[in-house]
Amino acid sequence: LVLLAVFIPTAFIGGITGELYKQFALTIAVATVFSGFNSLTFTPALCALFLQPTREPSFFLYKWFNKGYGATLNGYVKVIGSMLRKPLVSLSAFIVLALAAFYGFAKWPTSFIPQEDQGYFIVSVQLPNAASMERTRKVCDDLNRIIQSYPEVENALNIVGFSALQGGSSSNSATFFVVLKPWDDRKGKEHSVFNVVERLNRDASVLQEAIVFAVNPPAISGLGVSGGLEMQLEDRSNLGAGELESAANALIGNIGSEPALMQINSMFQGNTPQYALNIDRDKVEMQGLTLSSVFSALSYYMGSAYVNDFVEFGRIYQVKLGAQAGARAHIDDVMKLSVRNRDGNMVPFSSFTQVEETMGLNLVSRYNMYSSAALTAIPAPGISSSEGMAAMERLVRNTLGTNFGYSWTGEAYQESQSGSTVGLIFGLAILIVILVLAAQYESWTNPIAVILSLPTAILGTVLGCIVMSLSISIYSQIGLILLIALSAKNAILIIEFAMDYRKQGESIRQSAMEAGRLRLRPILMTSFAFIFGVLPLMFATGAGAESRIALGTAVVFGMAMNTVLGTLFVPNFYELMETVQERWLSKVFKDSGEKGTTNSVD
Numbered sequence: 001l002v003l004l005a006v007f008i009p010t011a012f013i014g015g016i017t018g019e020l021y022k023q024f025a026l027t028i029a030v031a032t033v034f035s036g037f038n039s040l041t042f043t044p045a046l047c048a049l050f051l052q053p054t055r056e057p058s059f060f061l062y063k064w065f066n067k068g069y070g071a072t073l074n075g076y077v078k079v080i081g082s083m084l085r086k087p088l089v090s091l092s093a094f095i096v097l098a099l100a101a102f103y104g105f106a107k108w109p110t111s112f113i114p115q116e117d118q119g120y121f122i123v124s125v126q127l128p129n130a131a132s133m134e135r136t137r138k139v140c141d142d143l144n145r146i147i148q149s150y151p152e153v154e155n156a157l158n159i160v161g162f163s164a165l166q167g168g169s170s171s172n173s174a175t176f177f178v179v180l181k182p183w184d185d186r187k188g189k190e191h192s193v194f195n196v197v198e199r200l201n202r203d204a205s206v207l208q209e210a211i212v213f214a215v216n217p218p219a220i221s222g223l224g225v226s227g228g229l230e231m232q233l234e235d236r237s238n239l240g241a242g243e244l245e246s247a248a249n250a251l252i253g254n255i256g257s258e259p260a261l262m263q264i265n266s267m268f269q270g271n272t273p274q275y276a277l278n279i280d281r282d283k284v285e286m287q288g289l290t291l292s293s294v295f296s297a298l299s300y301y302m303g304s305a306y307v308n309d310f311v312e313f314g315r316i317y318q319v320k321l322g323a324q325a326g327a328r329a330h331i332d333d334v335m336k337l338s339v340r341n342r343d344g345n346m347v348p349f350s351s352f353t354q355v356e357e358t359m360g361l362n363l364v365s366r367y368n369m370y371s372s373a374a375l376t377a378i379p380a381p382g383i384s385s386s387e388g389m390a391a392m393e394r395l396v397r398n399t400l401g402t403n404f405g406y407s408w409t410g411e412a413y414q415e416s417q418s419g420s421t422v423g424l425i426f427g428l429a430i431l432i433v434i435l436v437l438a439a440q441y442e443s444w445t446n447p448i449a450v451i452l453s454l455p456t457a458i459l460g461t462v463l464g465c466i467v468m469s470l471s472i473s474i475y476s477q478i479g480l481i482l483l484i485a486l487s488a489k490n491a492i493l494i495i496e497f498a499m500d501y502r503k504q505g506e507s508i509r510q511s512a513m514e515a516g517r518l519r520l521r522p523i524l525m526t527s528f529a530f531i532f533g534v535l536p537l538m539f540a541t542g543a544g545a546e547s548r549i550a551l552g553t554a555v556v557f558g559m560a561m562n563t564v565l566g567t568l569f570v571p572n573f574y575e576l577m578e579t580v581q582e583r584w585l586s587k588v589f590k591d592s593g594e595k596g597t598t599n600s601v602d
Contacts, residue, residue: 006432017418083572114470114549123178127209137174200212230408245270277353301322301337384471449574490566
């Protein structure tokens with residue numbers, strides 16, 4: 001019931017964060033239902049069939065294990081006995097550990113989800129404004145030779161004239177999709193996609209003609225374009241494309257002021273040479289033309305237009321109208337076009353159009369209705385995404401002031417929105433666990449004694465992230481939700497038996513000590529079985545390995561710390577809360593009940 005109480009509420013959390021919680025929560029909840037049914041039905045029958053009277057074991061391993069467990073049990077009983085005799089010291093030590101756990105959890109760097117080695121990465125290439133396709137293709141050939149020289153690379157797909165980061169076509173842009181060899185053929189961190197991307201960004205600096213920027217794709221497909229921190233710099237004051245480009249370049253130039261950032265890249269170009277066709281509408285009307293026919297002729301000539309389909313040789317072919325490339329290679333070719341007027345005469349464009357050279361955007365980009373420039377920031381090694389986002393925001397404030405605004409997109413946006421959700425999930429999970437246990441125990445104090453062991457699990461998770469050099473991500477938080485239930489399970493095993501001893505007339509302290517002594521073995525058996533079952537996640541490789549490592553680290557270290565420390569403090573929690581219940585709360589409720597009875601008689 002506690003496992004279900006923890007996980008079922010998380011299935012109603014919205015957004016991307018809710019989807020991640022939901023997939024994990026529903027799996028655990030359904031498995032728990034089947035496990036509970038099996039434990040209450042088939043397991044007793046199987047015990048009756050297979051369990052036999054035991055005798056002194058002869059195998060040396062069993063003897064060694066029993067001897068070791070006996071020494072552990074004696075030491076455990078001595079420790080909890082000492083802690084029960086010095087409750088103030090024990091509770092003070094717990095408070096210190098709890099404060100350290102919550103402080104570490106609040107201050108340790110966070111991220112949305114770990115970056116994954118998905119077996120491929122993206123390379124964006126951008127040449128100066130208005131560079132030709134031939135020039136772009138030559139740079140791509142040089143870059144392709146660098147990429148193919150890497151032993152980790154299997155093949156690379158090159159699309160000249162398309163920018164994946166900008167999401168549009170331009171003659172001075174290109175995109176590479178580089179596919180790496182299988183994970184088994186490139187074992188070791190030095191052959192991971194992260195190392196290859198960093199190496200390519202360094203080696204590609206020899207290509208002076210272009211800006212080359214390699215990025216890892218987002219861990220969740222479709223959630224942004226790249227795996228870095230994606231920001232949209234917004235021209236909220238309508239200063240123009242030129243000022244927006246200057247602002248983006250200023251941020252890139254001042255990256256040295258923020259050591260937490262390794263690289264900032266922007267493919268935005270606001271000063272691309274262009275031609276503007278100034279059409280004199282009065283002359284168009286005077287010569288018997290319509291604007292729609294003028295624009296249609298220009299559209300068909302510069303682009304294309306669908307005409308119809310026809311069937312030939314058993315296939316369907318589309319007919320599209322458009323000018324040949326050679327007939328529209330120069331701006332003067334536009335002036336040679338003619339449009340038929342109402343009298344049936346052909347009127348040349350040169351009679352009502354003037355050509356003007358200007359500067360403008362090669363691709364129009366808007367975000368939140370503002371003209372925007374896309375920026376991608378890569379945090380320095382060892383820096384979490386939350387620290388990188390804070391550094392990027394400081395850089396924008398210090399460099400641009402209030403002239404430009406910004407908005408996070410992709411994974412960075414999801415991380416910025418998930419902060420309040422985490423606190424809601426933890427609070428709701430703990431509240432429902434307390435309510436379920438209160439209904440079972442018919443007491444408000446014993447559920448609190450159960451839940452008080454949670455800080456030791458949080459402390460273990462934080463220590464695990466420190467040891468493994470991991471940030472606290474969504475998967476770490478999912479592991480903490482699981483630890484709420486598992487730490488409660490360990491405490492329930494002790495407190496349930498302590499309540500039984502107390503009903504038999506034992507003192508509160510003796511009940512707590514006997515319950516701890518009797519339930520240590522099942523606690524260790526279930527806890528270490530779980531820890532060793534999850535341990536392989538910490539050493540995962542291949543696709544999704546980083547997510548498994550984050551989840552495994554949180555659960556393994558958290559459960560180990562709870563098993564070692566939590567079982568020491570639970571007897572003290574029971575003694576404290578049971579004393580509060582019997583000495584004060586029971587008297588309060590009794591006095592209020594007597595007063596209510598007296599008032600009713602009066």
